[in-house]
Amino acid sequence: MKKILMTVGAGALMASAAHAEISDNVVKIGILNDQSGPYSALGGVGSVDAARMAVEDFGGTVQGAPIEIVGADHQNKADVGATIARQWYDTEKVDAIMDLTTSSVALAVQALSGEKGKIDIVTGGGTTELTGKACTPYSFHWAYDTHALAVGTGEQVVKQGGDSWFFLTADYAFGYSLEENTSKTVEAAGGKVLGSVRHPLNNTDYSAFLLQAQASGAKVIGLASAGLDTQNAIKQAAEFGITQGGQSLAGLLLFITDVHGLGLQTAQGLYLTEGFYWDRDDQSREFATRFKERNGGMPSMIHASTYSAVLQYLKAIDAAGGDDSTAVAAKLKEMPVDDVFGRGVKVAANGRLMNTQYLMQVKTPEESTGEWDYFKILAEIPGEEAYMDPAQSGCPLVQ
Amino acid sequence: MPMIFGIPVQALMGQLLVGLINGSFYALLSLGLAVIFGLLRVINFAHGAQYMLGAFVALLVQTWLGLNYWFALILAPLIVGAFGALVERSMLSRLYKLDHLYGLLFTFGLALTLEGLFRWQFGASGQPYAPPPALTGGVNLGFMFLPLYRGWVVVASLVICLAVWALIEKTRLGATLRAATENPVMVQSFGINVPMLLTLTYALGAGLAALAGVLAAPIYQVSPLMGSNIIIVVFAVVVVGGMGSIMGAIVTGYLLGIAEGLTKVFYPEASNIVIFVIMAIVLILRPAGLFGKEA
Numbered sequence: 001m002k003k004i005l006m007t008v009g010a011g012a013l014m015a016s017a018a019h020a021e022i023s024d025n026v027v028k029i030g031i032l033n034d035q036s037g038p039y040s041a042l043g044g045v046g047s048v049d050a051a052r053m054a055v056e057d058f059g060g061t062v063q064g065a066p067i068e069i070v071g072a073d074h075q076n077k078a079d080v081g082a083t084i085a086r087q088w089y090d091t092e093k094v095d096a097i098m099d100l101t102t103s104s105v106a107l108a109v110q111a112l113s114g115e116k117g118k119i120d121i122v123t124g125g126g127t128t129e130l131t132g133k134a135c136t137p138y139s140f141h142w143a144y145d146t147h148a149l150a151v152g153t154g155e156q157v158v159k160q161g162g163d164s165w166f167f168l169t170a171d172y173a174f175g176y177s178l179e180e181n182t183s184k185t186v187e188a189a190g191g192k193v194l195g196s197v198r199h200p201l202n203n204t205d206y207s208a209f210l211l212q213a214q215a216s217g218a219k220v221i222g223l224a225s226a227g228l229d230t231q232n233a234i235k236q237a238a239e240f241g242i243t244q245g246g247q248s249l250a251g252l253l254l255f256i257t258d259v260h261g262l263g264l265q266t267a268q269g270l271y272l273t274e275g276f277y278w279d280r281d282d283q284s285r286e287f288a289t290r291f292k293e294r295n296g297g298m299p300s301m302i303h304a305s306t307y308s309a310v311l312q313y314l315k316a317i318d319a320a321g322g323d324d325s326t327a328v329a330a331k332l333k334e335m336p337v338d339d340v341f342g343r344g345v346k347v348a349a350n351g352r353l354m355n356t357q358y359l360m361q362v363k364t365p366e367e368s369t370g371e372w373d374y375f376k377i378l379a380e381i382p383g384e385e386a387y388m389d390p391a392q393s394g395c396p397l398v399q
Numbered sequence: 400m401p402m403i404f405g406i407p408v409q410a411l412m413g414q415l416l417v418g419l420i421n422g423s424f425y426a427l428l429s430l431g432l433a434v435i436f437g438l439l440r441v442i443n444f445a446h447g448a449q450y451m452l453g454a455f456v457a458l459l460v461q462t463w464l465g466l467n468y469w470f471a472l473i474l475a476p477l478i479v480g481a482f483g484a485l486v487e488r489s490m491l492s493r494l495y496k497l498d499h500l501y502g503l504l505f506t507f508g509l510a511l512t513l514e515g516l517f518r519w520q521f522g523a524s525g526q527p528y529a530p531p532p533a534l535t536g537g538v539n540l541g542f543m544f545l546p547l548y549r550g551w552v553v554v555a556s557l558v559i560c561l562a563v564w565a566l567i568e569k570t571r572l573g574a575t576l577r578a579a580t581e582n583p584v585m586v587q588s589f590g591i592n593v594p595m596l597l598t599l600t601y602a603l604g605a606g607l608a609a610l611a612g613v614l615a616a617p618i619y620q621v622s623p624l625m626g627s628n629i630i631i632v633v634f635a636v637v638v639v640g641g642m643g644s645i646m647g648a649i650v651t652g653y654l655l656g657i658a659e660g661l662t663k664v665f666y667p668e669a670s671n672i673v674i675f676v677i678m679a680i681v682l683i684l685r686p687a688g689l690f691g692k693e694a
Contacts, residue, residue, distance in 0.1 A: 036518070036624070038624075200668070200671040203671065204629070205421055207420070207549075208670075212410070228620065231525060232525075232620060239530075239548070240537070240544055241537055241546070261525045261527065266527065
């Protein structure tokens with residue numbers, strides 16, 4: 001009897017010792033993104049569910065402590081996002097925040113996370129500033145960034161003869177960054193930028209902007225926007241005879257959810273650069289099928305990379321033996337990411353995941369064999385080519 | 400090439416036309432709002448949702464029943480109008496005796512519920528809806544390429560706006576309606592069914608919103624959010640035109656569409672606030688709106 005009691009006691013002691021390394025005895029991850037606006041289909045509640053899938057696949061507990069996922073809608077407003085993040089960190093025991101679609105919100109929350117010594121992994125936001133001058137010891141960037149989009153789609157379009165550009169740019173951090181990166185790529189490849197016009201985020205009518213682009217005479221109209229904004233611009237360009245007039249469109253950030261919304265008839269032939277396509281291989285098809293059963297549609301790059309970010313964060317906690325931010329951040333930079341999204345790739349010193357990007361083209365209705373069969377993979381761009389050299393990124397941690 | 404303020408005249412002409420097209424939607428939507436407010440004194444916040452419903456009816460009768468655009472143009476206002484009548488009869492009419500605020504809150508709640516249901520069912524990203532084959536393509540006007548469909552929207556909305564205005568201001572039915580809102584007890588004593596008139600008015604307003612929704616479907620993505628994107632602008636139009644003034648709503652709709660179009664040429668960053676700036680100025684100088692009667 002005495003022996004049994006001792007064993008139980010020792011077991012309890014060991015359990016509490018393990019728990020002691022997990023703050024508040026729970027690992028809580030917040031998914032903060034646009035859940036009702038123009039970016040809600042490409043991330044939104046689908047990202048929250050992708051995070052839950054990662055927790056289930058991990059086993060539901062880490063170092064003996066339960067794992068919880070919470071989600072919230074930042075409405076694409078930096079102040080709303082920062083307020084929610086502050087509340088999560090200060091009173092709701094949230095340990096890390098992920099997704100962070102919309103670069104302006106991501107920058108605000110990343111600054112706050114750095115101040116509080118909490119980890120954030122951006123999967124939805126795109127500006128290179130996140131791993132540049134805004135990087136912190138606790139910040140990470142998964143999925144993609146505006147540099148990768150410029151290298152992928154921008155370079156490909158110039159190669160096809162599109163050497164003069166006019167930009168329709170979403171009027172906030174992401175749009176500026178995408179326009180700037182793409183302009184550099186276009187000019188480096190020998191092309192010219194003839195002009196640009198900035199439209200508000202969540203704009204519905206593009207005819208006025210398209211007419212200006214048409215008047216510029218540029219061969220390519222670059223859409224430095226995302227989500228519903230890009231969809232509406234592409235649809236209305238077809239209506240105003242832009243493509244019949246000899247100009248072509250470059251949707252610099254297109255997601256599978258956008259192509260689904262546009263239909264192949266309108267979207268066919270467009271080039272796009274993404275870090276994930278569900279029909280890439282058996283592993284991605286297995287994940288996508290599970291995701292579709294739960295959410296009704298195929299996962300976008302944001303969904304798949306949020307899954308990966310959550311899974312890797314949990315693996316890092318496990319490896320570090322606790323959820324202390326400094327130890328977990330060190331593990332994140334040390335361990336390669338090997339899952340459905342990142343296959344054996346590493347995180348650079350500025351927090352950038354050096355994952356592969358895929359240059360793809362939207363299939364024609366004839367080429368497509370079924371629902372969600374949308375893309376042809378034209379080329380794989382290794383992370384080292386797609387992303388800025390960390391030493392050049394301007395991140396203070398690297399210099 | 401001749402220039403005005405450093406902008407080629409050709410470009411300016413194009414933008415004016417685009418402004419007129421957008422103004423058509425503003426006019427059509429604010430017309431419905433003005434009818435409902437003018438006759439029922441209800442601030443119909445569900446107007447955007449009814450516009451969205453119209454677009455979805457067009458999409459759904461096409462996918463489920465294979466009915467084309469022209470059927471949708473007739474069916475959507477009827478279905479959404481009937482839905483409006485049901486809502487008015489069963490719920491909204493109970494609030495007439497109370498402060499305006501209750502009607503506003505009720506219709507706002509209704510809008511959020513409808514939007515939430517559609518978002519849950521169809522997702523937030525839009526669904527495409529093709530324009531009718533007879534109206535695809537366009538004509539080159541020299542200064543711009545005018546898609547035939549957009550030309551049709553301008554013509555259709557002008558006709559509808561004038562017809563509704565004539566119905567309310569020039570016919571016997573319109574006169575009875577206006578009398579019923581001025582003095583319901585007196586009109587009732589002539590043996591006229593006033594509650595029925597009010598129900599029909601609300602149904603008319605909702606049907607107009609649905610009609611605008613069908614017209615908009617081929618231009619914008621059919622999405623649950625399309626109503627909330629436009630409704631705030633439309634309220635500004637009604638306020639600038641003068642709450643309840645039907646002609647005011649129509650004229651202001653077109654004017655503000657053009658003002659917005661011009662802003663997109665001269666200073667695009669301000670294009671989504673210019674209407675509110677105008678609203679603020681008008682409210683300071685003429686609190687009853689451009690066409691409103693001073694209270």
